[in-house]
Amino acid sequence: MDYAIETAPLDTLTCDCLIVGVYQNQILGASAGIANQNTQGLIDKILGRGDISGKIGETVLINAIPSSSIERILLVGLGENQALSAKNYRKALLAAATSLKKTPIKSVVCSLAECTVTAADWQWKTRQIVEVFSDAAYQFTACKTNKETESQLEKLSVIAPEADLDLAQSGLRQGQAIADGINLTKHLADLPGNICTPSFLAEQAFELGKKYPSLAVSVLEEADMEKLGMGALLSVSRGSRQPAKLITLNYQGGEKNAKPIVLIGKGLTFDAGGISLKPGLGMDEMKYDMCGGASVLGTMLAAAQMQLPLNIVGLVPSSENMPDGDANKPGDILTSMSGKTIEVLNTDAEGRLLLCDTLTYAEKFTPDVVIDMATLTGACLVALGRVPSGLLGNNDALCNDLLAASETAIDSLWRLPLWEEYQEQLKSNFADLANIGGKDAGTITAACFLSQFAENFHWAHLDIAGTAWRTGPNKGATGRPVPLLSQYLINRAYG
Ligand code: BES
Ligand code: MN
Ligand code: ZN
Numbered sequence: 001m002d003y004a005i006e007t008a009p010l011d012t013l014t015c016d017c018l019i020v021g022v023y024q025n026q027i028l029g030a031s032a033g034i035a036n037q038n039t040q041g042l043i044d045k046i047l048g049r050g051d052i053s054g055k056i057g058e059t060v061l062i063n064a065i066p067s068s069s070i071e072r073i074l075l076v077g078l079g080e081n082q083a084l085s086a087k088n089y090r091k092a093l094l095a096a097a098t099s100l101k102k103t104p105i106k107s108v109v110c111s112l113a114e115c116t117v118t119a120a121d122w123q124w125k126t127r128q129i130v131e132v133f134s135d136a137a138y139q140f141t142a143c144k145t146n147k148e149t150e151s152q153l154e155k156l157s158v159i160a161p162e163a164d165l166d167l168a169q170s171g172l173r174q175g176q177a178i179a180d181g182i183n184l185t186k187h188l189a190d191l192p193g194n195i196c197t198p199s200f201l202a203e204q205a206f207e208l209g210k211k212y213p214s215l216a217v218s219v220l221e222e223a224d225m226e227k228l229g230m231g232a233l234l235s236v237s238r239g240s241r242q243p244a245k246l247i248t249l250n251y252q253g254g255e256k257n258a259k260p261i262v263l264i265g266k267g268l269t270f271d272a273g274g275i276s277l278k279p280g281l282g283m284d285e286m287k288y289d290m291c292g293g294a295s296v297l298g299t300m301l302a303a304a305q306m307q308l309p310l311n312i313v314g315l316v317p318s319s320e321n322m323p324d325g326d327a328n329k330p331g332d333i334l335t336s337m338s339g340k341t342i343e344v345l346n347t348d349a350e351g352r353l354l355l356c357d358t359l360t361y362a363e364k365f366t367p368d369v370v371i372d373m374a375t376l377t378g379a380c381l382v383a384l385g386r387v388p389s390g391l392l393g394n395n396d397a398l399c400n401d402l403l404a405a406s407e408t409a410i411d412s413l414w415r416l417p418l419w420e421e422y423q424e425q426l427k428s429n430f431a432d433l434a435n436i437g438g439k440d441a442g443t444i445t446a447a448c449f450l451s452q453f454a455e456n457f458h459w460a461h462l463d464i465a466g467t468a469w470r471t472g473p474n475k476g477a478t479g480r481p482v483p484l485l486s487q488y489l490i491n492r493a494y495g
Helices: 030-038 042-048 086-099 122-137 162-190 198-211 222-228 231-237 283-306 351-365 378-384 396-409 420-426 442-451 482-494
Strands: 002-006 017-023 059-062 073-077 107-110 155-159 215-220 245-252 261-265 267-271 311-321 333-335 341-343 369-374 389-393 413-415 458-463
Touching: 002 162, 017 030, 017 042, 030 042, 042 059, 042 073, 059 086, 073 086, 086 122, 107 122, 122 155, 122 162, 162 198, 162 283, 162 482, 198 215, 198 245, 198 267, 198 283, 198 311, 215 222, 222 231, 222 351, 231 311, 231 333, 231 351, 245 283, 261 283, 261 351, 261 482, 267 283, 267 351, 283 311, 283 369, 283 482, 311 351, 351 369, 351 442, 369 396, 369 482, 378 389, 378 442, 389 396, 389 442, 396 413, 396 458, 396 482, 420 442, 442 458
Parallel strands: 002 155, 017 073, 017 107, 107 155, 261 311, 261 369, 267 311, 369 458, 389 413
Antiparallel strands: 059 073, 215 245, 245 311, 333 341, 389 458
């Protein structure tokens, strides 16, 4: 899709559809007022008939405008005539974008950035338009014979006043970069496990490096990991015919000696559970167990496209977790790269086995902070549902920065405690620690496990088990937490 800022007056525009906002009690937004005048009161007439009351998210498409170069007008309800909350603004945008699906509309001009949104500037409002419209237009067609999508949108223009042009332009650029990152993440995540293998993910990372020369990509093979002593990571891939990969993406946009922000993403391209085999129902969704890794790739893309003045390292440990004659068995004891020994009490708690060696490996980059993201625990769904991602960490400042970014990005997080009392649950009779902590507080004990490998740096962990994809009839990847991470990086760069 092409994106642009439009500063020309409404009556000079040519497009398939103009989007304008209307409030309750028949109050027109600024652009709706102008469009109403240009059409001899057409919008007033429609409001007067009661076809739209103006509640948030209502839409009416006027699909013929007499003698106008604007072919259609989409009215979008904005609620009471007052400042919108950020969430309601996004709700209105999503309603607008959704209502254009299954229409032949190719070029759209959107005036909704003119509405007042609490604590938002033109940059944020423009960015959200790009993100929401791109999100709505996404459809996974790679494995369908018929690749037609419901959305035919090719061009989206955002109306902005001359005075705010710079902010709108930079919001547009950021929005495009973040939307491209989200699209990559969703695409990789939606691909099935037989196509998206660890080797495929590694190839995709190399492709990304070709497209963005500022990203230096390298991959550790199993033999390299063997030399590093990554016994925990390798124990998982031993049960799979697909070789494990540890992908590194190095982005050097900052000062040469500035310590990097390290992002780590769990990249299980399929998690069958191993010998502790998962039940069959919904097991297909375990193709999404690489969503953390995919969001690292997506965020690195966004950072490179925005040319952020930061140093960022992305690490994606990738493997399958399968039952096999050579797979981990309950009771097996592994030696991790850190030297700590781990008793595998459940082979389905494999994500932490990949992540712990990757955390140890991250030390070599002398990180400023390390943030990992992982579809780590079903318990996170029980605790928090599918609304926020879980946040745990060993540094309050880092956690607070992430919480602030999540609010701005509307990509919510909820912090859970990482108190040392919980560490008790990981005690093993036979090794330094066990890989599971029993049935209580599963998300916290998983993070406790990771924390034992993150003692030498500021670290935060995002459990995205409930937020990385949607289940049910609308099954599909969400691209979260790319918006949140992109916002965190923007704040670190310019905040
Ligand atoms: N990838 C799963 C976690 C998961 C399950 C995410 C369902 C989203 C939906 C992870 O590897 C796993 O299997 N975790 C186990 C841990 C348990 C054995 C301590 C779990 O959550 O059941
Ligand atoms: Mn598992
Ligand atoms: Zn898993």
